[in-house]
Amino acid sequence: MSTATPRPATPSTTTGWSLGDITVRRIDEIELPRETGPWLLPAATKDVLDEAAWLRPDFADADVPRLASHSFAVEAGGLRILVDTGIGNGKNRANPAWNALDTDFPQRLTAAGFPPESVDLVITTHLHTDHVGWNTRLVGEDWVPTFPHARYLTSRTEWDHWAGTDLDEARAQMFRDSVHPVRDAGQYDPVAVPEQGHEVAPGVLLVPAPGHTPGQVAVELRGSHRRALITGDSIHHPVQLSHPHVHSCVDTDPAQAVRTRARLLEALADTDALLLGTHFPQPTAGTVRRENGHYRLLAEPGTDLPPTAA
Numbered sequence: 001m002s003t004a005t006p007r008p009a010t011p012s013t014t015t016g017w018s019l020g021d022i023t024v025r026r027i028d029e030i031e032l033p034r035e036t037g038p039w040l041l042p043a044a045t046k047d048v049l050d051e052a053a054w055l056r057p058d059f060a061d062a063d064v065p066r067l068a069s070h071s072f073a074v075e076a077g078g079l080r081i082l083v084d085t086g087i088g089n090g091k092n093r094a095n096p097a098w099n100a101l102d103t104d105f106p107q108r109l110t111a112a113g114f115p116p117e118s119v120d121l122v123i124t125t126h127l128h129t130d131h132v133g134w135n136t137r138l139v140g141e142d143w144v145p146t147f148p149h150a151r152y153l154t155s156r157t158e159w160d161h162w163a164g165t166d167l168d169e170a171r172a173q174m175f176r177d178s179v180h181p182v183r184d185a186g187q188y189d190p191v192a193v194p195e196q197g198h199e200v201a202p203g204v205l206l207v208p209a210p211g212h213t214p215g216q217v218a219v220e221l222r223g224s225h226r227r228a229l230i231t232g233d234s235i236h237h238p239v240q241l242s243h244p245h246v247h248s249c250v251d252t253d254p255a256q257a258v259r260t261r262a263r264l265l266e267a268l269a270d271t272d273a274l275l276l277g278t279h280f281p282q283p284t285a286g287t288v289r290r291e292n293g294h295y296r297l298l299a300e301p302g303t304d305l306p307p308t309a310a
Contacts, residue, residue: 013304014073014112017274017285019223022076022203024230024276025112025305026284029069029086029105029134033097037065037237043246044239052242054296058283059238067237068281069130071105072230073112074221075308077202079120082109082147083219083230084278088133091177094170098130105134106146113308119147121201124154125209125232125278126216127162128250129171132178143181152188153200155208158215159190193217209234209264211257212248218264228274228285234260236279241265241288241295265295274300 016025037044037060046063049055060066074081086105093099106116124132135152136143145152167175182188191198197205197220209218212233219230233248234257240246244261247254268275268288275297276285283301 013306014108015282015284015302016305017228017276017300017302018225019221019228019274020225022074022221022223022228023305023308024075024221024228025073025114025308026276026302027071027073027082027105027108027112027114029071029103030101031281032067032069032279034061034064034066036067036097040067040248040250041065041237041239041246042249044237044243048243048246049239052239052294052296055238055242058299059281059297065237065239066281067279068284069279070284071109071134072219072276072278073109073114073308074204076204076221079201080114080118080308081121081123081201081204082114082119082150083123084125084131084232085122085134085146087130088136088178090138091133092173093129095129098133101133106137111307112305116147117149119150122147122150122152123200123206123217123219124152124158125218125230126158126213127154127175127179128213128233129174129178131232131278132174135178136181143177145182145185145187147187150187152182153191153206154188155193155206155215155217156190157193157210158213158217159188161214209260211253211255211260212251214252226272226274228276229264229268230276231264231278233278234264235275235277238277238280238286238297241297244295269295 072083197207203222206217221228286297
């Protein structure tokens with residue numbers, strides 16, 4: 001039986017948010033299976049979800065958190081920038097939910113005004129399977145960069161960590177089909193990311209967000225009207241606002257991940273800055289507010305935007 005995901009109709013508009021001179025759009029790939037939440041965030045039990053009534057119905061069902069896979073397409077300084085590239089099509093993956101997908105992600109990206117050949121930068125928040133999949137596409141028997149004219153960026157710390165790690169076969173396969181072809185084409189560029197961040201395009205900064213992986217980055221967008229932060233996996237799900245100590249089962253350093261999450265949330269709380277969750281289901285974004293000794297997300301669903309002009 002095929003595990004491929006059937007292709008839905010490609011929409012003519014995308015959901016997005018204007019930050020002034022920067023625009024960010026969500027490019028949907030798939031909603032992740034219901035069992036993903038309990039596996040990824042085992043401490044996010046029904047009792048924990050019940051303590052944050054605002055999570056339902058958008059971010060959780062009666063019992064488990066909901067998660068999604070999408071990318072963010074950013075227009076800044078005349079550049080087209082893609083933040084993370086999801087799971088990808090036709091990849092051989094150990095996780096059945098990710099194996100041999102067949103989604104219309106490239107068509108959605110093109111419909112948003114970001115055809116692959118137009119993308120200038122691809123930012124990889126961290127080198128995990130569900131963040132690098134559309135780095136490449138299959139041409140004949142070869143995996144080639146999906147974005148032929150793009151500079152692909154990740155942090156030097158992240159790159160060096162995996163280069164020095166003895167990879168299991170599933171992760172090695174991911175590097176073979178989704179990372180090494182980009183490296184071999186001369187398009188991957190590991191960059192140093194200091195504590196104060198590293199600007200890679202006008203108003204687009206990589207900021208350190210370690211814990212989930214040693215060199216993970218979040219992406220700060222400094223628009224002329226407001227600011228936003230794309231989480232990567234520093235915050236997998238909004239339940240981690242109300243319960244920041246809920247951590248992922250695949251965090252390399254859970255304690256550091258908690259410290260990173262606390263730092264990011266403290267900086268965002270009670271401001272108009274948008275939090276854009278890399279795995280948050282729709283409505284995906286919102287502002288962070290303090291409430292009864294916890295944080296919560298005030299959802300901001302965004303608006304339907306026409307394609308980016310050529």
